[in-house]
Amino acid sequence: xxxxxxxxxxxxxxxxxxxxxxxxxxxxxxxxxxxxxxxxxxxxxxxxxxxxxxxxxxxxxxxxxxxxxxxxxxxxxxxxxxxxxxxxxxxxxxxxxxxxxxxxxxxxxxxxxxxxxxxxxxxxxxxxxxxxxxxxxxxxxxxxxxxxxxxxxxxxxxxxxxxxxxxxxxxxxxxxxxxxxxxxxxxxxxxxxxxxxxxxxxxxxxxxxxxxxxxxxxxxxxxxxxxxxxxxxxxxxxxxxxxxxxxxxxxxxxxxxxxxxxxxxxxxxxxxxxxxxxxxxxxxxxxxxxxxxxxxxxxxxxxxxxxxxxxxxxxxxxxxxxxxxxxxxxxxxxxxxxxxxx
Amino acid sequence: xxxxxxxxxxxxxxxxxxxxxxxxxxxxxxxxxxxxxxxxxxxxxxxxxxxxxxxxxxxxxxxxxxxxxxxxxxxxxxxxxxxxxxxxxxxxxxxxxxxxxxxxxxxxxxxxxxxxxxxxxxxxxxxxxxxxxxxxxxxxxxxxxxxxxxxxxxxxxxxxxxxxxxxxxxxxxxxxxxxxxxxxxxxxxxxxxxxxxxxxxxxxxxxxxxxxxxxxxxxxxxxxxxxxxxxxxxxxxxxx
Numbered sequence: 056x057x058x059x060x061x062x063x064x065x066x067x068x069x070x071x072x073x074x075x076x077x078x079x080x081x082x083x084x085x086x087x088x089x090x091x092x093x094x095x096x097x098x099x100x101x102x103x104x105x106x107x108x109x110x111x112x113x114x115x116x117x118x119x120x121x122x123x124x125x126x127x128x129x130x131x132x133x134x135x136x137x138x139x140x141x142x143x144x145x146x147x148x149x150x151x152x153x154x155x156x157x158x159x160x161x162x163x164x165x166x167x168x169x170x171x172x173x174x175x176x177x178x179x180x181x182x183x184x185x186x187x188x189x190x191x192x193x194x195x196x197x198x199x200x201x202x203x204x205x206x207x208x209x210x211x212x213x214x215x216x217x218x219x220x221x222x223x224x225x226x227x228x229x230x231x232x233x234x235x236x237x238x239x240x241x242x243x244x245x246x247x248x249x250x251x252x253x254x255x256x257x258x259x260x261x262x263x264x265x266x267x268x269x270x271x272x273x274x275x276x277x278x279x280x281x282x283x284x285x286x287x288x289x290x291x292x293x294x295x296x297x298x299x300x301x302x303x304x305x306x307x308x309x310x311x312x313x314x315x316x317x318x319x320x321x322x323x324x325x326x327x328x329x330x331x332x333x334x335x336x337x338x339x340x341x342x343x344x345x346x347x348x349x350x351x352x353x354x355x356x357x358x359x360x361x362x363x364x365x366x367x368x369x370x371x372x373x374x375x376x377x378x379x380x381x382x383x384x385x386x387x388x389x390x391x392x393x394x395x396x397x
Numbered sequence: 398x399x400x401x402x403x404x405x406x407x408x409x410x411x412x413x414x415x416x417x418x419x420x421x422x423x424x425x426x427x428x429x430x431x432x433x434x435x436x437x438x439x440x441x442x443x444x445x446x447x448x449x450x451x452x453x454x455x456x457x458x459x460x461x462x463x464x465x466x467x468x469x470x471x472x473x474x475x476x477x478x479x480x481x482x483x484x485x486x487x488x489x490x491x492x493x494x495x496x497x498x499x500x501x502x503x504x505x506x507x508x509x510x511x512x513x514x515x516x517x518x519x520x521x522x523x524x525x526x527x528x529x530x531x532x533x534x535x536x537x538x539x540x541x542x543x544x545x546x547x548x549x550x551x552x553x554x555x556x557x558x559x560x561x562x563x564x565x566x567x568x569x570x571x572x573x574x575x576x577x578x579x580x581x582x583x584x585x586x587x588x589x590x591x592x593x594x595x596x597x598x599x600x601x602x603x604x605x606x607x608x609x610x611x612x613x614x615x616x617x618x619x620x621x622x623x624x625x626x627x628x629x630x631x632x633x634x635x636x637x
Contacts, residue, residue: 223501230487230498237485240448242473242502242550 063214070210074203083202085314090205091266093306097216098259100291100302106252107232109166112173113287116146116257118279120264122187125196125274135199139265146261147254154253173284181276192275200269228252293360295367304368316349399462401426401585402554407456409446416442418609424587429580431588431596434606440589441482444558448472448479473502478552480543482559488532492523495531495542499549516545537568554585561592573599593630597621
């Protein structure tokens with residue numbers, strides 16, 4: 056009880072911090088993007104990390120949220136707040152229709168099905184020209200996703216998520232992930248549990264998409280392709296399966312790293328003067344061209360984390376201890392060989 | 398006349414293989430009934446069929462005269478609780494969390510706290526390890542946890558599938574003594590066991606299953622001295 060109160064307070068402080076920190080316009084944009092990515096990542100984390108259902112199609116639910124909010128605000132003149140909520144609700148409705156027949160699939164089979172489903176939704180949005188304007192994209196969305204709105208939604212949804220995973224429903228999801236047969240012997244309807252997890256994750260992704268529409272003011276179907284879906288799941292694995300705080304940390308690191316790679320030339324003025332001109336030249340060259348290689352670096356980052364931290368960012372603590380013990384080998388457990396206990 | 402649990406004419410097959418070919422059983426209130434038999438006799442199949450974990454071709458089961466539903470989570474909610482073969486505890490969760498999950502199927506959560514005290518009273522070892530991850534318990538403690546978790550549902554009948562599996566003889570004796578105490582507390586028990594001697598010593602009545610059919614049934618005391626059962630299932634030595 057006290058633990059969850061502390062966690063809630065921490066999230067509120069984090070939200071206020073994100074909303075009130077004095078920042079430049081560009082930095083504000085990064086904060087909004089951070090909140091958007093964290094909301095989507097929390098949704099996918101619940102499904103993949105806590106329920107054990109791998110998905111490679113959740114960008115489609117973001118797309119549904121984005122298009123719902125865009126059409127409602129820009130075309131029908133609805134206020135942005137109900138439009139964002141509607142984005143989540145539409146994603147939930149479609150997830151329910153999709154989940155009914157497909158959630159019987161388990162493991163890799165659902166992951167494969169989710170690729171197809173995600174692409175199908177994107178292709179429908181791309182080809183339903185009369186309604187969505189298709190591949191030309193949907194312009195003229197009001198810029199409603201201000202920093203305060205994004206931070207507030209992130210805080211509310213974050214608190215809801217952290218309380219959910221500690222609740223009865225959270226235990227239910229973890230039980231059906233760890234052992235479906237044993238879970239059903241405890242009286243859990245595991246099919247229903249999986250459905251609940253899918254619906255909640257779709258809601259989070261829908262809200263996230265609706266925020267993205269209000270941040271970018273222009274959306275097009277190609278923003279929500281398989282690449283984006285893979286990124287969502289990669290962030291969750293990167294953060295550590297079955298750890299919500301790891302997911303948030305992972306989403307933050309990936310978002311900031313991508314932004315850094317995109318704008319690495321911005322660091323050029325900060326190169327310290329003691330570096331020789333020859334090396335400064337090399338560095339400037341590298342930084343200005345870095346954005347071309349950002350996908351390569353992103354890939355390297357993911358591979359590096361998987362090799363060094365197989366449990367994701369949640370394994371950071373034990374990793375730090377391991378590094379520490381390399382430098383100070385005498386700390387940690389006594390080694391029977393050295394102690395002469397052979 | 399009407400038994401607490403009544404199983405009538407169970408038929409189960411896996412493809413062309415018939416695992417159960419018409420097995421019936423009854424269990425009275427406060428009774429311990431065991432089902433013994435060798436490998437592949439259909440014991441676990443029978444247990445899973447009662448719990449709705451495998452589909453049956455024919456046959457019905459009644460609890461208190463009411464027909465048992467088909468799916469396992471519904472069976473659990475209607476008052477049967479199984480400590481499954483191989484224990485199937487949630488290894489990454491703590492002992493406490495495992496017990497809490499066991500109480501999930503109860504209509505009212507209010508009694509769960511008192512029942513946890515009751516489980517700790519029956520298995521004091523679990524109370525000592527309440528914050529420990531279940532996967533780090535010893536085999537015997539894991540079996541106690543599986544039984545405790547099943548009891549958290551406050552079942553009308555406690556079903557046990559091979560509680561002796563993979564345990565040392567002295568631990569098996571402990572577990573079976575605990576089960577006798579559980580029964581003295583008023584819980585009816587249906588036990589499936591390969592360890593025939595322990596099952597016969599614990600239970601009131603026993604059914605002997607052979608290749609999916611009933612071979613013999615009767616009071617456990619009688620079967621203990623039955624020459625056929627002795628030579629086939631009990632051996633000559635002093636196995637526990």
